[in-house]
Amino acid sequence: MSHSGSSPSAETHVHSSCQHNNNSEQQEQSRMAFSETQIKDAIHREQNMSIPTAFRLYSKAISWSIVLSTAVIMEGYDLLLIFSFFAFEPWTRKYGKLQPDGTYALSAAWQSGLNNGASVGEIIGLFINGFVAERFGYRKTMIGALFLTIVFIFIPFFAPTVEILQVGLILMGIPWGIFQILPVSYASEVCPVSLRGHLTAYINLCWVIGQLISSGVLRSLLHRTDQWSYRIPYALQWMWPVPLIVAIAFAPESPWWHIRRGNNDGAKAALHSLTARHANDAVDLDSAVEVMVYTNKLEEKATRDASILDCFKCHNLRRTEICCFTSITSIISGTTLMGNSTYFFEQAGMDPTNAFDLTMAQYAIGIVGIAFAWLIMTRYGRRSQYISGLFLQFIFLIGIGITGVIDPGNKNVSWATGALLLAFSLVYQSSVGPLCYSIISEMSSVRLRAQTTSLAWNIYNIFKIINGVLTPYMINPTAWNWQAKAGFFWGGLCLLSFVWAFFRLPETKGRTYAELDILFERRR
Structure with missing residues (x-):
């Protein structure tokens, strides 16, 4: 009797539980359907x-992206000093050795060592940045890197x-590695699709501006022969970090x-x-955040508990x-x-003044190229x-090689080499x-962006080290002496x-991160 009396209550409880689960599933499906609608609308709005x-709606994001990217100007300035000092007589007299012809020069081995010291530091910095x-x-990491720069200078x-100088370059390379990647990630995350390429490409403009400033500073000190001719360029590195720290302290996080x-x-x-709030077509914050959440969950399915190993799994490998x-x-x-252009021009037969002038012209032309x-x-x-750029670069490089075969000591030929490099x-x-x-x-997924970009730029620095070993031997007259x-x-x-x-290489122009995720999952 007791058993038959309890059955209706149990059945009612089970029915109520099933109905509750069905309602939850329907709500989840409804929410997902809403998310999918939102992502489609977001793709349409951003692409159009x-x-x-x-520029009008994201003017604040653009401004903050430019502020963070300014640190790359400092890095471009610092790194070019390393290469340019090889052709700077007061510096070579301090750190180089007397040659049989009466001049001072740093050996190819030490040139490679100084080049690679900074690259080793950058590799460390990139790994640190990833975690x-x-x-x-991004904001706190950037401020910390700028504080390290002040100390290491x-x-x-x-x-x-030269041994102490090597230690200094390795340590300075650590914050440089962070500057190498963090402003790019920030720019790509705070700006819409239509501006993503322009603001990430702006990073390259910052490099060139820094290199142009560095060339100009050394050119202005070319006829100075005391120790301040190379200490002043080092000291000028202190002018960047403090104002950047103050500015970035007020920057919004990504x-x-x-x-x-x-x-x-x-x-x-x-x-x-990061966005304009008083425009009639202001960004819908709730919709934008919903799209971000959707994109993040889309990637989370494939990269749960993301680690650097996930960069090599499934579609992330591509x-x-x-x-x-x-x-x-x-x-x-x-x-x-280009990086060794001043020293390269001198070995090709130019006097130091013309070599520095041509290097400044090279970076000025580079600014025009980025605008183009x-x-x-x-x-x-x-x-x-x-692809078009790579093909044209190949043609000019072969042209430079040909000038190295035709009467290498001829000044007209050296000017032809300079023109081709420009x-x-x-x-x-x-x-x-x-x-x-x-x-x-753009290619790195949102959840694996820190890991993927750190890995990519570490690979870059490894090859930069290899270049740093080979190039001085190719150009240095005391080594292989290939010149042009x-x-x-x-x-x-x-x-x-x-x-x-x-x-x-696939095309990414005009695609949102969610769209790229879907395309890679479909292996397109």
């Missing part, structure tokens, strides 16, 4: 947003020997960083600080390949001749611009140079880069 509208930026945020400024940490309210507040090979291409396609790149990327895709610089800065940053930031004939070597590697890009 004009550049003037994007620290995700835990503490003391070492090269007071370095009594809304994507908040989303990855499950803080939707923080993402909404950050987005509010994304990692593209990011890594793009970074490698930017360093093996002949750019090392912005115009091209507005109308054409990343892929066609990148043309190479124009092409590089209007294609491969700025697009490298755009492609790497080095163009043949880099031209061959540039051709291989062109072949890879032609067959493996």
